[in-house]
Amino acid sequence: MICNKCNNEIPEGEQCMHRGQILCEDCYLEYLEPPRTCDVAAVHGAKMSRKLAGQDGTDGLTETQKNIYNYIKDEGPVTVEQIMSKFNLSKIQYERNFAVLRHCELAHGFRKNGKVMIKIWGKDTLGSMHLTDC
Incomplete structure (x- = not known):
């Protein structure tokens, strides 16, 4: 079948x-x-689980998630399409991997000139998030 x-x-x-x-x-x-990147409960759960496990940064991520994180860190901000192309990911594969990075507060999306861009979660991110910045 x-x-x-x-x-x-x-x-x-x-x-x-x-x-x-x-x-x-x-x-x-x-x-x-479907994967949900903007999920307050998932963010809280991921942060608490990582804290209890003593994980920091990319600890506990899959190789693909680590590679995506490092690519964003080195090249970012980048588009979703760039990430999908670089790692040969389908839309759902991208969404599942990005949701983990977002829930761990390692990366997030924002709009620039009407286009969704992805960047590393950093000091400039804290306190500046809007509902559309997932």
Whole structure:
């Protein structure tokens, strides 16, 4: 069986139905729980979990998340498209990885001349966030 969204093969018995589509588990979960970058509870939870684990900076991140963080730090501010292109990520892969960076207060988005830009969370960020700056 083939997923109607990503076209990957689905093992027998593991397909999910959603609005008349046959989906793999990953695509099904995307529909049910898309990544949310601006989530106060997730930020609080990530910060507390990292504190309890003694994590700081990029500790506890996946290699992809560390690479994205370092790219933003070295080249930023950058666009979402630049990140996706640099790391060959789909939109959902980008969103999932960026959500972690945002929840850990390592990176955030802002608008510049109508375009969403991504930069490292820094001293100039604190106290200057607006609801649109996620």
